[in-house]
Amino acid sequence: MNTIGVAIIGCGGITLQNHLPGLALCQDVKVTALCDNNPATLEQARQQTGVSVTSTSYEEIVKRDDVQAVIIATPNVAHPPIAHAAIAAGKHVLSEKPLALNYADAKGMADAADQAGVRHMTAFTYRFVPAMRYLSHLIQQGEMGQPYHYRSCRLQDWGTRHLGWRQVKKLAGTGELGDMLSHRIDFAHHLLGPMKRLVANLKNLTPMRDGHPNDTEDWVAILADFRNGATGVLESSKLASGRNESWRSLDYVELNGSEGTFEFTTSKWNELIAGKVGGPGLKPIPVPKEFWTWPGSPRDPGVGDPLVTFRYDQAFEFIDAIRNGRPCNPSFHDGARSQQVMDAAVKSANEQRWIDLE
Numbered sequence: 001m002n003t004i005g006v007a008i009i010g011c012g013g014i015t016l017q018n019h020l021p022g023l024a025l026c027q028d029v030k031v032t033a034l035c036d037n038n039p040a041t042l043e044q045a046r047q048q049t050g051v052s053v054t055s056t057s058y059e060e061i062v063k064r065d066d067v068q069a070v071i072i073a074t075p076n077v078a079h080p081p082i083a084h085a086a087i088a089a090g091k092h093v094l095s096e097k098p099l100a101l102n103y104a105d106a107k108g109m110a111d112a113a114d115q116a117g118v119r120h121m122t123a124f125t126y127r128f129v130p131a132m133r134y135l136s137h138l139i140q141q142g143e144m145g146q147p148y149h150y151r152s153c154r155l156q157d158w159g160t161r162h163l164g165w166r167q168v169k170k171l172a173g174t175g176e177l178g179d180m181l182s183h184r185i186d187f188a189h190h191l192l193g194p195m196k197r198l199v200a201n202l203k204n205l206t207p208m209r210d211g212h213p214n215d216t217e218d219w220v221a222i223l224a225d226f227r228n229g230a231t232g233v234l235e236s237s238k239l240a241s242g243r244n245e246s247w248r249s250l251d252y253v254e255l256n257g258s259e260g261t262f263e264f265t266t267s268k269w270n271e272l273i274a275g276k277v278g279g280p281g282l283k284p285i286p287v288p289k290e291f292w293t294w295p296g297s298p299r300d301p302g303v304g305d306p307l308v309t310f311r312y313d314q315a316f317e318f319i320d321a322i323r324n325g326r327p328c329n330p331s332f333h334d335g336a337r338s339q340q341v342m343d344a345a346v347k348s349a350n351e352q353r354w355i356d357l358e
C-alpha cells in the first residue's frame with residue numbers, strides 16, 4: 001500500500017487528544033508536516049512527535065508533495081481559508097467542527113471539495129460512539145417505528161474560566177451552539193433526517209470570563225419540527241454547575257417513536273436504554289460486539305479507555321475513504337447541514353421568531 005502523508009494544521013488540544021493517536025493506529029499513514037501559527041506550540045508539537053517538517057504558514061504546508069491529506073484543527077474562523085487552500089492544492093481534507101462561521105462558507109467548502117474530487121470529512125466525533133452506531137442501525141431497521149420525538153441534553157460545568165478564542169465571536173462564530181450543540185444537531189439529522197423549522201434562544205450569562213470579555217452564548221435551546229413530522233427539543237449549557245466536563249457530564253439523547261423509546265448517553269459507550277410500546281418500562285440493552293469499532297477499524301476496543309479511544313476511529317474513516325475513493329462519513333455536507341441549523345438558531349434568537357429551513 002502507498003503511504004498516505006498527512007499534514008496537521010493547528011497543533012492544540014484536539015490534535016493531541018484525537019488526531020495524532022487516531023492516525024497512529026492507521027496502517028501506512030505518516031504525519032509528514034505540522035503547522036501552527038504559534039511558534040511555541042509548533043516547536044512543542046515537533047518535539048513531541050518527531051515530525052521535522054514544520055511551518056507557521058498553512059499555505060506552504062498544503063502545497064507539499066509529501067502531503068496527500070490535511071487535517072484542520074484550528075479555531076473555527078480559520079477552517080474555510082485553510083480548507084480552500086488544501087482543496088486548491090488537490091488534497092483531501094478533514095476539518096474540525098463547526099466547519100465555518102456561517103452556512104454559506106460551510107456550503108462553499110463542501111462544493112469546492114466536490115468539484116475538486118477530493119475526500120472531505122467533518123469531525124463529528126460522537127458519531128463514532130459504538131452506542132450511537134447501534135442506535136442508528138436499530139432505527140434503520142424500523143425498531144422505533146414512526147418517529148415522534150428527538151430530545152438531546154448536553155450539560156457541562158465549565159464555570160466562568162477564560163476560554164481563549166472560544167469566547168470571541170469573531171473567531172468562534174458562536175459559543176455553546178458551535179462547541180457542543182453542533183454535534184447533537186448532527187445526531188438529529190443522522191437519526192431522523194432534516195429539520196423543517198425551529199425556534200431558539202441563546203443566552204450569555206458570563207459577559208466576563210476570568211477578567212476577559214465574552215461575547216458568545218453559554219446556553220442554547222432549540223425547539224424544532226422535523227420534515228418527517230417528529231418534534232425536537234435540544235438544550236446545551238456550559239453552566240450546569242457541579243456536573244463536571246467532557247464524558248463525565250451529561251450527554252443524553254432520547255428518541256420516542258410509535259414502537260418504542262431509545263436512550264443514548266455517551267458515557268455508556270456500549271449500552272442503550274430501550275423500551276417497547278406498552279411494555280413494562282425502560283431497560284438497558286447491550287451494544288453487540290460488532291458495533292464496538294467502526295467497520296474495518298484496526299482499533300482493539302479492549303485497549304485503553306473506551307470513552308477516549310472510540311474517537312480514534314474518526315481518523316481511520318478518513319484514511320479508509322481516501323484509500324477506497326469513497327465519500328467520508330460524515331462529510332462536509334453533514335457539517336454544512338448542521339451549520340445551516342446553527343445559523344437559523346442565531347437568527348431565531350435575534351428576531352425572536354420561528355425560522356423555516358430550506
Ligand SMILES: NC(=O)c1ccc[n+]([C@@H]2O[C@H](COP(=O)([O-])OP(=O)(O)OC[C@H]3O[C@@H](n4cnc5c(N)ncnc54)[C@H](O)[C@@H]3O)[C@@H](O)[C@H]2O)c1
Pocket residue numbers: 009010011012013014015035036037038041056058073074075076078096097098123124125126164165178179
Ligand atoms: N470534534 C470534537 O469533538 C472537538 C473537540 C474539541 C475541539 N474541537 C474543534 O477543534 C478545533 C480546535 O480546537 P482546540 O480545542 O484544539 O483549540 P486549541 O486552541 O487548543 O488549538 C488550536 C490551535 O490552532 C492554532 N492556530 C490558530 N490559528 C491558526 C492558523 N491560522 N494556522 C495554523 N494554526 C493556527 C493555535 O495556535 C492553536 O495551537 C475547533 O474548531 C474546535 O471546535 C472539536
